[in-house]
Amino acid sequence: MTADSPSDLNGTLDAIWVYPIKSCAGLSLREAELTDTGLAYDRAWMVVDSQGEFVSQRELPRMALIQPSFKLGQLVLRAPGMLSLHLALDAAEGPARVRVWDDEVDAFDMGDTAAQWFSDFLGADAPAHLKALRLIRFDPEARRRCDPRWTGDDAGFAQFADGFSLLVASQASLDELNARLGAAGQAPVDMRRFxxxxxxxGWGAHDEDRCGPVVIGEGEGSAEIVPVKPCSRCPIPDIDPDTATPGHAVGDALRTYRQDARVGGAITFGMNAIVRRGDGVVLRVGQPVRADLRFD
Structure with a gap:
């Protein structure tokens, strides 16, 4: 796809989301800086147990209720019944070694105050091994490479995301799901679930599944990302982001039409992507996006 060639898919960047703390609530932004590991501050922090293993909404659904914001050089965290926790964006305490899925990575512990805040909010109803939690920050000097079985010749990197730099979805994909939920007598869901x-x-439902590299923006200020792997879905999309209540309607609906042979028949929604070009580029809601369909 060249700069002046027509594209199969043309649309706009409708929303930008970052998730500063892995598995906690996301933050909708009008613009965000792209880095080689994804969006700035996306999954830069993570909650771990006493063994340094990451925890998520799979074990602790109440993580969905922890809402981040950025203010005056700080990451501010709020949760029901808790005083807000303020963390300087450049703060870190002692070194740590932690595990996210199969990767062990260098990180920094964020100290006892943050650990107590998370333990107090999440630990009360947690299993015994998850009552003492700590907040960890990714070491910016570390390099966690995405799985080369999916990235091929492109070198992709991530911080504490499950495995890839970015997750891409189209609004039409959500609209398709909500139409099916409605037909089954279920309430619609919003994109926070995914x-x-x-x-x-401006794309069709699940066009992200079958497109090649995606160009965002125009001219010298554009960026290029590459969808590489369908995103297999766990129970998290069935957790209500407003109440942290688990359900089953979303998973039930997806199982009727979203099994993907590329990942062993797992249920998928959205595509994991890596950054090919654009480190330092600021992405903005409303920018044009274009891609060609892939036939392979």
Missing amino acids: RPNLVMG
């Missing part, structure tokens, strides 16, 4: 970073408007 935790994408970039939401594409």
